[in-house]
Amino acid sequence: MEELIAKYLADEMGAEERSKFEEQLLLDEQLSNEVQKTTAAWEISGRTNQPPSLNLNTPQAWEKVAQQTTKQRSLVAEKGRFSFLKIAASIAFIAALGYIGWQNIAQKTTAEQLATVASSGEIKELTLPDGTSVKLNAFSTVSYDEDFGKTNRNISLTGAANFDVVRNESLPFVISTENSEVEVLGTSFEVRAYEAEAVEVNVSSGKVGFRSKKAKGEEQVLEAGEKAVLSADGTKMVRDKVRNKNYAAWWTRELIFENARMSEVARDLEKTYWVKIEVAEDIRDCRISQNVKDKSLDEALEILEATFPSMTISRVKENRIKLDGVGCTH
Incomplete structure (x- = not known):
């Protein structure tokens, strides 16, 4: 377990391994405590010798952790007792101390940093900076960069969410999943995109553009009362009427x-x-x-x-x- 925690804090996990670890982190309070203890131990021992069992380049690890966690945007989260933001906030505070200890300078955060909201086993409601309302289903995650609402309205989604998008014709709202993209100007719709499952889009009002990142073919423009399902491998899309509300x-x-x-x-x-x-x-x-x-x-x-x-x-x-x-x- 120590090796997994060390790999996570040093950002040395692959995307799939990291996703699974963070899901476990959300559900296992004991694991989240161990992560915070390990982070604290690094900060204390960082100026001397790192624990041999971790076998890491500690300054480099601190830099990676600090870059990922020293800035998180605040979101209006109306439901949910335990979220990844709470974990991230705790790690960010400790990681920042260690990072300053090694570098002794403040580093500006960049546009590449993402604000992330994850739900555990319950629904979470939030409001994005542009006013868009999001209902996040269980075991789902949304993230976006610090320029969201200014130069772009691009978000990444894993899991399922219902969106009530504020209309902005100069900045389309784009949702990216592993194999697809959904683009709107302002409307109400739902996207279901859990890992290794088909992606499903159901439109309540307005129009939604839905396209595969892998399959050839034109974007499907879905109207209110329509749905489309993209196969899990991103190669086949089927369009239909919403028959089951x-x-x-x-x-x-x-x-x-x-x-x-x-x-x-x-x-x-x-x-x-x-x-x-x-x-x-x-x-x-x-x-x-x-x-x-x-x-x-x-x-x-x-x-x-x-x-x-x-x-x-x-x-x-x-x-x-x-x-x-x-x-x-x-």
């Missing part, structure tokens, strides 16, 4: 089922409540018409149970649920 249930907290199959109900519940649901073959085609608004997962499952008394619901693990039953085929 439950894509937004993770932040609207409302699920609307109209003669929906149980398999479809389970899929919507999974995306809304961050669980995995296994549906027995005999009840996959059972149909339900029901509105579920402002309900917890347990309350939503109770509604299903009341609708289908012969169905049994069991928790395999905390976040894994099994729906079983008989007599509902076709």
Whole structure:
């Protein structure tokens, strides 16, 4: 673990390894404490000899850490108890001390530095400097540089977010994911772009340009009520009408089922409540018409149970649920 922490602080991790480490850092308070302890130890020992177990060029490591963490923009985060900004703020303070100790001068931050907001297991709401409102889904991250709103409105997204973009015809709003770009002037839409999954864009109002970074072909211009899905490898895009408005249930907290199959109900519940649901073959085609608004997962499952008394619901693990039953085929 010491070697992983050292690699992280020295910015010697690859993109994928760093992403996984930061996700663990968000969820594991003990790990975040260890990171801060290690940083403090570097600061104390930095003027003499570094701990042999770390095997790093300490001045260089400090420089890398300070460049990454000494400046973070403040965002309006209305939800979330524990965020990467809190971790970054703590590390930044200690790292800055060590950096000054080695260099004895102040270094200006540059436009390459990013302001980053990450959510852990819950929804986070924030307002970007241009006034754009963002609802950030669980386990998602957005970042942008210090010139956002001045010379550009470019952000990077990993995960899922709903955007209500303030219109600015001179500065298009551009969202970059691993394999795609979404460009708008001002509108309301949602992007779902979790790692190793297909990218999905759903448009609520206005127009949205959606293009692949890998596939050849023209940009798709999506209008209100339309969606497009780009394959995980970024090579194939499919455009369609929005037929299931439950894509937004993770932040609207409302699920609307109209003669929906149980398999479809389970899929919507999974995306809304961050669980995995296994549906027995005999009840996959059972149909339900029901509105579920402002309900917890347990309350939503109770509604299903009341609708289908012969169905049994069991928790395999905390976040894994099994729906079983008989007599509902076709």
